[in-house]
Every structure is written in structure tokens, then in C-alpha cells.
Amino acid sequence: MTTEILVNIGPQETRVALVVGGSAQEIHIQRAHRYGLVGNVYKGAVKRVLPGMQAAFVDIGLERTAFLHVNDMLRPEGMPADAPPPPVESLLHEGQHVLVQIVKDPLGSKGARLTTLISLPGRYLVMLPFEKHVGVSAKIEDAAERERLKEVMERLAPQLAPYWGVIARTAAESATEEAIAHDMRFLVRLWADIERLAAESRPGTLVHGDLPLSMRILRDLMDAEVERIRIDSPAECQRVQEFAKVFVPEAETRIECYDGQAPIFDLYGVEDEIQRALERKVELKSGGHLVIDQTEAMTTIDVNTGAFTGHRNLEETVLKTNLEATQAIARQLRLRNLGGIIILDFIDMPNADHRAQVLRALERELGRDKARTHVHPFSPLGLIEMTRKRTRESLGHILTETCPSCGGRGHIKTVETVCHDIAREVKRAARQYDSKSFLVLASPPVVEKLQEQSGGLAELEAQFKRPIRLQSEAYYPQENFDVVPV
Known part of the structure; x- marks a missing residue:
């Protein structure tokens, strides 16, 4: 079966569809206002060291300074991993430049949480530039598979990543040695690029952010089965090709610009598939x-x-x-x-x-x-x-929100039920307020039903000796109504 990746670029939104055999299998959506900061790497400047908290505040160019605790810092060389951390004042001083990564987004009045233990996730691996060891995610429970992955990485690391630590992610389960080697090369090239930018940048600068979706697909979706990637924006297509040329050379020739008359997501009925998926x-x-x-x-x-x-x-x-x-x-x-x-x-x-x-x-x-x-x-x-x-x-969760009429219940009261609720509310209001009449505001279907059942209103008018007027409000949801003493 043919496998393609379709990329639709909009003004504030990027959408990606993985199509296998003419049928959409995965949909990825990224919107401009929903970018997170977790995983971003910054060159920061230490603003204040707090010995009492064993922490420091670091300026990384955001609205508020970020928080860095000693437990999230790289230990001095030779210090055992299980030893208590050294005092923060022995590791940092005010004005010091430091390379940090965000582990928790800013929240309310609190700044971002930082670490100097930088990690770079790939498709199958996580690279640890400052920790030299080989590991396998504990979530891979199969003993034989864990042993296989460790052997593969121990064989590849000395030649491809001799100075860094690597951990096999859960996604590495059943991955081939070739795929793992490809991921390792990608991460080594990425870290070299980050080091170069960090050396050239001023404090308070973003050195590395998570890839935009159009490029992240080369890491997360690209494999030997993908025949081509079609992108409907010439400018973005060129950027992705340039990125692939450096980091994923084998994908460069499979990236092409789509210039068809029909919208790209109309191919293979992807747009309709998204609607049906809701x-x-x-x-x-x-x-x-x-x-x-x-x-x-x-x-x-x-x-x-x-x-x-x-x-x-x-x-x-x-x-x-x-x-x-x-x-x-x-x-x-x-x-x-x-x-x-x-x-x-x-x-x-x-x-x-x-x-x-x-x-x-x-x-x-x-x-x-x-x-x-x-x-x-x-x-x-x-x-x-x-x-x-x-x-x-x-x-x-990305494309929809809770229904304002039913509040997420998935159903609303029937017109007849709302009519009975109105009758009960009129009785409460008649006992509570000494008014000359009552005005009932409700949705058109409810008002129509009350008019059909005029006998019920007549009984209430006779019981409380006050007239009841009905007023239809088109913007009222079916369950909503108001009984107004007049």
C-alpha cells in the first residue's frame, strides 16, 4: 500500500495527514496560539542566587525570570549521582551565563521551571548531552526486547554518539537497528547545531525550540514506507527541504510542493474524514x-x-x-x-x-x-x-469545545419537560412576589408548546389571579427560560 504525508499550511494552523492506501490514518494539528515552552533550550543569565532555597532565578528572555533548583542542575564531574547536591552558590553566581531547558511552563504569577540536565528527544531515542550512559525506558517490559535494544545502542553509540548518553524511548520497542542509527545521527547533528547557536547567542535568547509540525513529521512519521511528503505552501516546502538536507538527507528527494487545483486535504477525502472523526x-x-x-x-x-x-x-x-x-x-x-x-x-x-x-x-x-x-x-x-x-x-479536544446548551452532557431537556419547569417556577414566583402579572421568556419551541397547552397556563392564571404573558426569544437555548414578575 502507498503511504503519503499531506501537509496543509494555513495562516495560524498547520495540519498533517498520514495517508496509507488512500485512507487517512493519523491527523496532526498545530495552532499558533497553543505552542508550549516545555523542551525549549535557552541561553540564560543568572539574576539572583538564593542559598536559603538552594535555587536561582534565571533570565531567559521571558516576561518573568525562571526558577532553577539545585536538584535540576548538572553535578560537578566525578560526583556520584546518589550523593547530595552541592550548595547552589558553589555552582552558580550572579551574571553567569547558563544553558537551560524548560521543564514546566510558566503558570499564573510563577515563572518557568528550568533544568541544566538537557535532553533532546528523537523518534526512538532521548539524547543526554551531559550524561554518558546507555539505558532503556522502564516502560518496555519485555526482557528480551530490553536486552536487544541495549545491545544495539551499545554497538552504535561508540561510533555515532561517543560523548553522549542515550536512552531508548518506549517507541523504540521493535524498532530496527537501522532506524535507531538514523535517530542517533539526527540527534548528534541537532546537538552540534545547538552548541553552535549557544556560543553565538546573547543571554535571554531561545537557542532551540521544538520543531514546527511541518518539520517534526520528519522525526515522528518519516520512515522507509513513506513514498512522498506533499506540502501545499511553496515557502514551507523549501524550508522543510533545507531542513531535511541537513538532518534527514534520505527524505529530501521525497518532499514535493503540491500545486493542484483542489485543496490538499480534499485528496483521499481527508477533510471529510476529519469531520467524521468528530x-x-x-x-x-x-x-x-x-x-x-x-x-x-x-x-x-x-x-x-x-x-x-x-x-x-x-x-x-x-x-x-x-x-x-x-x-x-x-x-x-x-x-x-x-x-x-x-x-x-x-x-x-x-x-x-x-x-x-x-x-x-x-x-x-x-x-x-x-x-x-x-x-x-x-x-x-x-x-x-x-x-x-x-x-x-x-x-x-483540539477541534471541539463543550456544548453551551447541554454543558457536555450530550443531551438536553425536552420541550415538554421545560414547560413543566416553567409552570413550577411561576408557582414559586407567585408565592414570593406580589406582582400584577408575569412575563415568561423562553425559546421559540417552548413558547409554541405552552401556547398549544394553553389550558395549563389558564389554570395558573385562575389560581393566582394574575395574567401570564409569553415572549419568544430566539437566542435562548431550549433549556433556558426566565419568569419575570411585572
Whole structure:
């Protein structure tokens, strides 16, 4: 299957789609106002050393000075890692220039939190310029895989990164030696560039920021299977090609400028796919469907046969729908970037062989996912519990906000229910206020329903001997109303 990366550049937004076999598999979005500072490297100047707090305030060019604690500082050479840190005044003095990295964004009245223990993340590795050791992420639990990765890095590091420490990230699990070597070369070139800029820059200067999305894809998405990267902005295309020429030479020839008549995300229906990814219901080709609900605690995915009735018997129909659903589920998890705890409610299968078949199919489909997943067998209730590593905000969180009408509940009161609420509120107001009449302000559907049920209002008017007027307000949400004593 052909694999392409489409890059759409807007005035304040960059969007990237990974398309495999003509179908969008991943969507990445970066907006100008949502850039974070974590990971940025600055050349700073020490403004104040605080022995009582064992910390210092450092000017890195932001609105507020940033905070650097002694525990986040590089130890003097030869000092054991488990030894207590030396006094901060022995490490820093006012006016000293220091290379720092932000580990926590500014919040409220507090400045950013800094470290001098700089780390540079790549696709599979994290480079530690000031710590020389080889390690593997504790999240990779398979002992054989941990040993394989350590052997690969110990073989590559002496020739490619002899002066730096490297750690295999979780994403390195199952990565080839060639891919790890490629990542190591990239990080070595990146650190050399940072050192050069740091030497040339003045204090308070940003030396290295996380790559913009259009370039970050070369680190996160680019591999041998990607045939081409198409970018719809000539200027950005040139910048990415120049970046690739220095840091990812093998990708340079696969980057091309898109100048077609149709918007680039109309290719392969990517724009439509984004819209469908915001809906709860996902149609399956057989006629079945998924219902996806994302909540704060977890995401649930329900599989239904829908209009699919099969051709032979119920068990065959259920099995075919569930097998098709495994492909759709794996794709939707990537497309929507759903992470955390995920509960899958497949259609009940009494046959144990069928359950095992569906579980194997799901694990096979999830194997293509770069984010780490962990799948548990079917529970006694027939559910599959799984987790998927959160790598970034979900598509829904980026593109949508809580509905102002329902407050995120996903439903609102019916017109009839609101009419009954109004009647009760009129009774409360009649007992509380000695007014001549009442004015009810409500949405057009509610006012129309009250007029249809005029008998109820007549009873209230007779009971309290005061007239009730209705006023339709087009901007009122259906649940909202006001009862005004007049």
C-alpha cells in the first residue's frame, strides 16, 4: 500500500495527514496560539542566587525570570549521582551565563521551571548531552526486547554518539537497528547545531525550540514506507527541504510542493474524514457500526450489527462484524488519537474460538500503531479492556469545545419537560412576589408548546389571579427560560 504525508499550511494552523492506501490514518494539528515552552533550550543569565532555597532565578528572555533548583542542575564531574547536591552558590553566581531547558511552563504569577540536565528527544531515542550512559525506558517490559535494544545502542553509540548518553524511548520497542542509527545521527547533528547557536547567542535568547509540525513529521512519521511528503505552501516546502538536507538527507528527494487545483486535504477525502472523526457513530462497510464515547475517565467503543444481517447464521454474522470492527477500532484510535483507558464492547460471542480470533485480529491491527498499547483478554462480562499511550491531545479536544446548551452532557431537556419547569417556577414566583402579572421568556419551541397547552397556563392564571404573558426569544437555548414578575 502507498503511504503519503499531506501537509496543509494555513495562516495560524498547520495540519498533517498520514495517508496509507488512500485512507487517512493519523491527523496532526498545530495552532499558533497553543505552542508550549516545555523542551525549549535557552541561553540564560543568572539574576539572583538564593542559598536559603538552594535555587536561582534565571533570565531567559521571558516576561518573568525562571526558577532553577539545585536538584535540576548538572553535578560537578566525578560526583556520584546518589550523593547530595552541592550548595547552589558553589555552582552558580550572579551574571553567569547558563544553558537551560524548560521543564514546566510558566503558570499564573510563577515563572518557568528550568533544568541544566538537557535532553533532546528523537523518534526512538532521548539524547543526554551531559550524561554518558546507555539505558532503556522502564516502560518496555519485555526482557528480551530490553536486552536487544541495549545491545544495539551499545554497538552504535561508540561510533555515532561517543560523548553522549542515550536512552531508548518506549517507541523504540521493535524498532530496527537501522532506524535507531538514523535517530542517533539526527540527534548528534541537532546537538552540534545547538552548541553552535549557544556560543553565538546573547543571554535571554531561545537557542532551540521544538520543531514546527511541518518539520517534526520528519522525526515522528518519516520512515522507509513513506513514498512522498506533499506540502501545499511553496515557502514551507523549501524550508522543510533545507531542513531535511541537513538532518534527514534520505527524505529530501521525497518532499514535493503540491500545486493542484483542489485543496490538499480534499485528496483521499481527508477533510471529510476529519469531520467524521468528530462524530459518535462510525459506519462499517458491512452495515454494522461503532459508537464511540470519550469521557474524562475513559473511552468506550460499542460494536453493533446495525443493518447487517449476514447470510448464514447469527454466529457467523456476529463474528464477521466483530472482525471488521477490529480494523475500524484500531484506525479510529489513531485517527482520533484516543488514549488512556479504553473499553471495547464487542457483540457477544459464546464461542471461545471466535473470541480468541477477534482478540488476535485486534492485537494484529494495533501492531501498526506507533503509540504503545496494552490489551487484556475478554473479561467475564465480554468486554476488552485496553490502554493506549497518550502522545498528544485528542482530535476532539483540539477541534471541539463543550456544548453551551447541554454543558457536555450530550443531551438536553425536552420541550415538554421545560414547560413543566416553567409552570413550577411561576408557582414559586407567585408565592414570593406580589406582582400584577408575569412575563415568561423562553425559546421559540417552548413558547409554541405552552401556547398549544394553553389550558395549563389558564389554570395558573385562575389560581393566582394574575395574567401570564409569553415572549419568544430566539437566542435562548431550549433549556433556558426566565419568569419575570411585572
